[in-house]
Amino acid sequence: MFVRAVYATGDPAQLGTAVRALNTQGHDLLEERPGYRGAGVFVDHDLGKLLTVSWWESEEARHNSDEVMRERRPTLLEPFAGTMSVENYEVAVFQPGRRPLTGGGLRVSRLQFEPAGAEQVAKTFQTGALPRLEILPGFAGTALFLDRGRGRGMAGTLFADHRSLVASRAGQAVVRHESAVKAHVTVVCLEEFEILHAEVRGG
Template sequence: MFVRTVYATGDPAGLGPALRALDAEGHDLLEERPGYRGAGVFVDRDVGKLLTVSWWESEEARRNSDEVMREHRPALLAPFAATVAVANWEVAVFHTLQRPAAGGGLRLTRLEFDPVDADLLADTFHAHVVPRLETLPGLARTALLLDRARGHGLTGALFTDHRSLAASRAGQAAIRHQGAAKARATVVGLEEFEVVHADARAD
């Protein structure tokens, strides 16, 4: 699968209208696109951050949806978004234990690595990181997204509720430290979000 992420920041007071637009018009626009495999919406209501993730069965399907979504995105995110960053990713690992639910939590880790180590990172995450993440209570889903050419990566760990997200911080910190060292990757960002919506179909 392939992914497009949209990362927007703005006045927290404007999040409500943007979320309602994404839930209505945004959802319908995505559902109409060939190859669409689900989406996620995540927020930090205190700081004013919004992350959307759309999943596609092929790189072509993602690319073909870009023009339509680019045209409608400003209206969907108004009046909230003051800054918007769009990125495209390959899904290297997608592992689900249970369906994430609204009110849960997402921990997002941003990575940088030498592009020649992309396969090493994917193999390390699959073989060493995922089994350890599975031991964290409340884990619902985890994924590794790669931009091989730029040497950028995202890992996401979704938890069923905020309590589980908070309780996992020490445990995941140890996993993150050891996994990054083994994969020769550098952690360059760490964020947490509330799950508004999360639905992706791997099959």
């Protein structure tokens, strides 16, 4: 599968307005697009950050949806979004969650690597990191997104609740360090979000 990630920052007091628009108008727009396979909405209420991820059955389906979504996105995120970026990725690894995720936590690592090493990054995550992440208390799913051409990626791990998210920090830090060394990856950003919605169909 393929994903489109939208990252917006703005006034925390306006975040709720954007979330409501995404959950109504934004949801309906996505559901109408061929090849749509689900979405996630993640927030940091304190700092005013919003991350949305839409899942698509093919690169073509994602591309075909972009014209409509690109036109409507600014309106949906007004007046919250002071900054906004959009990135496209291939889903290199996906381990679905096994628990309800609303109210849980998401930890995201943003990655950089040499494009020629993309396959090694995916293999290291699949065979090395994933088995160790799965045994963390409260683990509720994980995914690795790659932009092979640009040498960029996102690794996200879901936890059943905020307590599990906090408790996993030390354990996941070890996994992150060892995996980054083995895969020759640079972790350029680490963030945590609250899960408002997370659904993937046919994963």
